[in-house]
Amino acid sequence: MTAGPSWVQGAEGSGFGLQHLPFGVDAAAGPVVAVGPAALPLRPLAATGRLGDADAAWFDTPTLDAFLAAGPGAWATVRGALQRLLGVGAHLPERRAVEPLLVPRDGVRLLLPVTVGDYVDFYASIHHATNLGRILRPGTEPLLPNWRHLPVGYHGRAGTVVVSGTPVRRPNGLRRQADGPPSFGPSRELDLELEVATVVGVGSELGTPVPIGRAAAHLFGVALLNDWSARDIQAFEYQPLGPFLGKSFATSLAGWITPLAALAPYRRPGPAQDPRPEPHLCTADPWALDLRLEASLQSATMRATGVPPARISASGFADLYWTIAQQFAHLTANGASVRPGDLFGSGTVSGPTPGSEGSLIELTRRGERPLRLPDGGDRGFLADGDVVVLTARAGDGPDHLQLGEVRGEVLPAWPVDAATCEER
Amino acid sequence: MTAGPSWVQGAEGSGFGLQHLPFGVDAAAGPVVAVGPAALPLRPLAATGRLGDADAAWFDTPTLDAFLAAGPGAWATVRGALQRLLGVGAHLPERRAVEPLLVPRDGVRLLLPVTVGDYVDFYASIHHATNLGRILRPGTEPLLPNWRHLPVGYHGRAGTVVVSGTPVRRPNGLRRQADGPPSFGPSRELDLELEVATVVGVGSELGTPVPIGRAAAHLFGVALLNDWSARDIQAFEYQPLGPFLGKSFATSLAGWITPLAALAPYRRPGPAQDPRPEPHLCTADPWALDLRLEASLQSATMRATGVPPARISASGFADLYWTIAQQFAHLTANGASVRPGDLFGSGTVSGPTPGSEGSLIELTRRGERPLRLPDGGDRGFLADGDVVVLTARAGDGPDHLQLGEVRGEVLPAWPVDAATCEER
Numbered sequence: 001m002t003a004g005p006s007w008v009q010g011a012e013g014s015g016f017g018l019q020h021l022p023f024g025v026d027a028a029a030g031p032v033v034a035v036g037p038a039a040l041p042l043r044p045l046a047a048t049g050r051l052g053d054a055d056a057a058w059f060d061t062p063t064l065d066a067f068l069a070a071g072p073g074a075w076a077t078v079r080g081a082l083q084r085l086l087g088v089g090a091h092l093p094e095r096r097a098v099e100p101l102l103v104p105r106d107g108v109r110l111l112l113p114v115t116v117g118d119y120v121d122f123y124a125s126i127h128h129a130t131n132l133g134r135i136l137r138p139g140t141e142p143l144l145p146n147w148r149h150l151p152v153g154y155h156g157r158a159g160t161v162v163v164s165g166t167p168v169r170r171p172n173g174l175r176r177q178a179d180g181p182p183s184f185g186p187s188r189e190l191d192l193e194l195e196v197a198t199v200v201g202v203g204s205e206l207g208t209p210v211p212i213g214r215a216a217a218h219l220f221g222v223a224l225l226n227d228w229s230a231r232d233i234q235a236f237e238y239q240p241l242g243p244f245l246g247k248s249f250a251t252s253l254a255g256w257i258t259p260l261a262a263l264a265p266y267r268r269p270g271p272a273q274d275p276r277p278e279p280h281l282c283t284a285d286p287w288a289l290d291l292r293l294e295a296s297l298q299s300a301t302m303r304a305t306g307v308p309p310a311r312i313s314a315s316g317f318a319d320l321y322w323t324i325a326q327q328f329a330h331l332t333a334n335g336a337s338v339r340p341g342d343l344f345g346s347g348t349v350s351g352p353t354p355g356s357e358g359s360l361i362e363l364t365r366r367g368e369r370p371l372r373l374p375d376g377g378d379r380g381f382l383a384d385g386d387v388v389v390l391t392a393r394a395g396d397g398p399d400h401l402q403l404g405e406v407r408g409e410v411l412p413a414w415p416v417d418a419a420t421c422e423e424r
Numbered sequence: 425m426t427a428g429p430s431w432v433q434g435a436e437g438s439g440f441g442l443q444h445l446p447f448g449v450d451a452a453a454g455p456v457v458a459v460g461p462a463a464l465p466l467r468p469l470a471a472t473g474r475l476g477d478a479d480a481a482w483f484d485t486p487t488l489d490a491f492l493a494a495g496p497g498a499w500a501t502v503r504g505a506l507q508r509l510l511g512v513g514a515h516l517p518e519r520r521a522v523e524p525l526l527v528p529r530d531g532v533r534l535l536l537p538v539t540v541g542d543y544v545d546f547y548a549s550i551h552h553a554t555n556l557g558r559i560l561r562p563g564t565e566p567l568l569p570n571w572r573h574l575p576v577g578y579h580g581r582a583g584t585v586v587v588s589g590t591p592v593r594r595p596n597g598l599r600r601q602a603d604g605p606p607s608f609g610p611s612r613e614l615d616l617e618l619e620v621a622t623v624v625g626v627g628s629e630l631g632t633p634v635p636i637g638r639a640a641a642h643l644f645g646v647a648l649l650n651d652w653s654a655r656d657i658q659a660f661e662y663q664p665l666g667p668f669l670g671k672s673f674a675t676s677l678a679g680w681i682t683p684l685a686a687l688a689p690y691r692r693p694g695p696a697q698d699p700r701p702e703p704h705l706c707t708a709d710p711w712a713l714d715l716r717l718e719a720s721l722q723s724a725t726m727r728a729t730g731v732p733p734a735r736i737s738a739s740g741f742a743d744l745y746w747t748i749a750q751q752f753a754h755l756t757a758n759g760a761s762v763r764p765g766d767l768f769g770s771g772t773v774s775g776p777t778p779g780s781e782g783s784l785i786e787l788t789r790r791g792e793r794p795l796r797l798p799d800g801g802d803r804g805f806l807a808d809g810d811v812v813v814l815t816a817r818a819g820d821g822p823d824h825l826q827l828g829e830v831r832g833e834v835l836p837a838w839p840v841d842a843a844t845c846e847e848r
Contacts, residue, residue: 118583123665144663149606150598154665155579155672159542160630160760169631171758174574174702182573184702184757206584206674207593209838233758239568241547241578242666245758248579250630278598278608279840333608334595334657334669335838336584414633414759416703 002265002399006086007095008102011036015393015402016105018083019265022221022256022404023064027109031059031067034256034404035086038102042078045085050097052081064113064257068201068220069340075201075220079261110255112163114199114341119161119251120331121195121227121345122153124322128350131362136235148275151322151330153344156227157248161343163255164224164406170384170413171249173233186413187230187246189367190382193348194295194358194390196317197225198324199257200342204332212283212329218338219328222263222289223254224390224406225345231361231381253343254390256404263401266290266394270323280333281326289324291317291392291403293349295358300385301375309389310374315351315358317392384412426689426823430510431519432526435460439817439826440529442507443689446645446680446828447488451533455483455491458680458828459510462526466502469509474521476505488537488681492625492644493764499625499644503685534679536587538623538765543585543675544755545619545651545769546577548746552774555786560659572699575746575754577768580651581672585767587679588648588830594808594837595673597657610837611654611670613791614806617772618719618782618814620741621649622748623681624766628756636707636753642762643752646687646713647678648814648830649769655785655805677767678814680828687825690714690818694747704757705750713748715741715816715827717773719782724809725799733813734798737782739775741816808836 003018011017014036026032029041042059045051054077058067067074084090085098123129126143129152133142146152162168170190174182201220204210210218227247234246270286293316296309322330327344348358357363360381364370367380382388388410392403427442435441438460450456453465466483469475478501482491491498508514509522547553550567553576557566570576586592594614598606625644628634634642651671658670694710717740720733746754751768772782781787784805788794791804806812812834816827 118581120668146598146606146660146663150661152661152665153668155581155668157542157579157760158582159763159766162630169759172633172704173758174570182570184704206586207835207838209596230758236570237574237576238664238666239570240662240666241545241576242662242664244544244577244579245754245760248760249758280596280608330669334597334654334673335593336581336669336672339583342583411631414631 008036013398020401022258024256025111025113039105039108052077065340116158116161117339119156119158119343123347126321128348154242161251167409167411168250169411175232176236189231191229191360192388193227195225195345197343197345200338203339206337207335210332215325215328221257221259223257226252226406252408254404254406288318293392296389298387315349315356386410432460437822444825446682448680449535449537463529463532476501489764495626540582540585541763543580543582543767546575547771550745552772578666585675591833591835592674593835599656600660606660613655615653615784616812617651619649619769621767621769624762627763630761631759634756639749639752645681645683647681650676650830676832678828678830712742717816720813722811739773739780810834
């Protein structure tokens with residue numbers, strides 16, 4: 001069952017109806033919730049007692065951290081109060097109190113909504129891992145022996161997670177070259193990764209694993225993530241300790257966090273898994289989320305001539321091999337603690353069919369089969385001035401949900417001379 | 425030239441003389457500096473204007489972050505003022521004002537002194553990388569092709585960096601087994617790593633590399649680090665994205681941070697490097713730090729019978745192949761930003777001779793040649809109840825520096841049944 005209609009004009013069919021109610025943080029107003037074409041600041045609502053027994057302190061801060069830490073009861077209280085206040089059944093005095101607080105959603109300046117204490121990125125799509133195995137290790141078994149036993153993952157750089165809209169500068173680095181030694185310069189294989197991040201709400205204690213059955217008590221919501229990747233830098237550096245500078249220059253997170261509660265109608269049975277999951281990854285009712293993901297690209301030329309971003313990939317989040325709950329249980333199985341605002345990405349979400357690959361290295365076979373853009377340009381990897389847009393949708397019709405987008409423009413690299421070795 | 429003597433009783437020869445003055449944070453008093461057997465709270469000094477033009481706000485917080493962010497001028501001001509106040513040449517009224525503030529250093533309860541926004545670990549010892557290559561990939565070239573071209577590194581978990589003294593619980597995880605499939609349970613190959621971490625002071629802007637020549641303007645100090653490692657968990661999980669749960673359960677940092685200024689007399693010419701460093705890693709005057717490092721181990725039996733920790737390794741930090749400045753320049757070469765309190769570890773510091781290996785996997789050849797302890801016990805890897813102590817020293821004689829130790833006891837793993845899969 002989904003929530004009913006809202007009295008907010010334009011909410012119906014917008015993807016931001018009463019069923020959705022994603023949370024963000026505005027630079028001026030602090031925590032806000034989106035409803036249709038509007039955003040509603042939460043501070044004045046909580047301060048005047050209109051959010052049930054919500055603690056005003058949850059929203060009197062420049063992040064969602066305190067609200068996230070308050071736990072599932074708090075999340076349900078606030079979501080329930082907002083659905084009542086914004087629903088067509090709201091009492092007129094309440095509606096009159098709320099209506100003047102609404103601001104246009106497109107006028108909101110969204111900040112990074114949480115303090116990302118730690119950012120982990122998984123590799124949970126079997127199609128992505130298989131595609132990369134075929135491209136990077138042709139002629140061998142594409143999936144490594146550990147892949148079906150645990151969700152492979154690694155830590156990324158928390159301090160370079162940026163909010164959607166932040167431009168991303170092409171990194172310099174030591175690039176692997178097909179012939180000859182590596183050379184330092186701008187990445188020639190800058191890529192996007194179409195991902196969904198899960199946002200931790202309630203933290204955990206160091207030394208104490210969180211059993212998979214209690215994951216839901218810790219996880220607040222999901223948001224789109226673009227894990228920008230410089231493939232040539234990554235290819236040279238990554239043995240034996242994994243990706244480092246090929247990833248750490250920037251990771252873009254949507255400004256709107258969709259609560260897991262909003263996605264309850266879109267839960268699906270988890271994927272078939274063979275072999276049977278290890279004990280710490282096994283649960284009686286594994287679930288996946290039925291989100292349809294898309295990546296689009298708009299070159300500078302397209303932008304200048306008014307051509308909208310062109311879709312380059314479409315995949316399904318329910319195709320993920322390792323579920324969100326398994327990712328989380330694995331992350332804490334060794335006793336590692338989590339904090340409110342911690343993120344873990346799904347890894348690139350690719351599907352089984354052509355056009356469903358969530359990165360350019362897969363879509364173009366490492367540049368061998370470039371994509372043709374509407375402006376006539378070819379893309380093996382990203383060009384300066386390209387804007388990448390990630391979107392996701394759950395459901396259809398007036399009640400569907402549209403996740404907050406992730407958008408970022410590629411800026412040219414710094415000249416190498418300016419960045420390096422003036423003392424030579 | 426080093427600083428002169430202090431009027432504080434017992435400072436001479438303690439390793440914590442006027443030349444040292446490391447910073448920490450006491451649970452009650454906040455930021456403190458160590459001098460001899462005493463600790464001196466900085467809040468009352470700054471509040472009464474005794475630290476020159478130091479801003480009292482730098483110390484009116486529960487971390488060193490604000491002081492670190494204030495930069496090299498601030499660090500020099502405070503260090504200079506402390507050396508005057510605590511030196512034998514101090515004016516009597518000043519000495520009388522300072523003396524009542526001193527507290528016993530061993531009564532201080534040190535907290536994690538900085539907010540670790542991001543924690544990176546390098547792999548910068550050529551002896552360590554060579555030893556591991558020989559053990560893990562026998563019969564092949566031990567150093568991978570990238571190793572001499574860049575400081576290989578990866579991101580660790582910032583949220584599980586703990587201060588010295590915090591017990592460390594043995595992690596459960598999927599362990600690689602020589603025969604048969606992996607199995608979930610307590611690590612059987614729990615190891616220490618003898619490392620030195622560098623603490624970032626001044627942050628940098630996203631998208632803007634920090635040239636190696638400007639590293640000194642950003643780096644505040646160094647501290648010992650034990651990068652606990654579960655080798656069997658790491659061995660199964662680490663391909664292709666690097667170490668994850670084999671490391672993320674805990675990383676122990678010394679409570680006292682030694683300013684780089686204190687180590688100026690112990691700077692040595694940097695190591696020979698072949699091939700010539702890449703442009704972003706090259707500098708006219710590469711420097712290393714002449715620190716003598718030791719790792720010691722005390723079993724529960726030794727502790728019960730009053731036997732002190734026994735030295736198991738001694739190595740030299742100046743043997744490191746990649747310098748601190750190179751590590752830092754590399755970390756930011758792709759435009760990744762840093763924040764005050766960010767850490768980067770050197771990686772295990774091993775020397776070229778037997779007994780200088782900074783981890784048990786090297787010392788015991790992955791358990792094949794166990795160490796004999798004074799209590800008659802053997803150690804291939806760490807046992808429950810073992811206490812690991814890391815120490816470091818610069819110089820000799822009355823002026824020598826003793827870095828703050830890192831100490832941690834191994835607690836038994838949680839029973840696996842309690843941690844996992846109750847829903848099966």
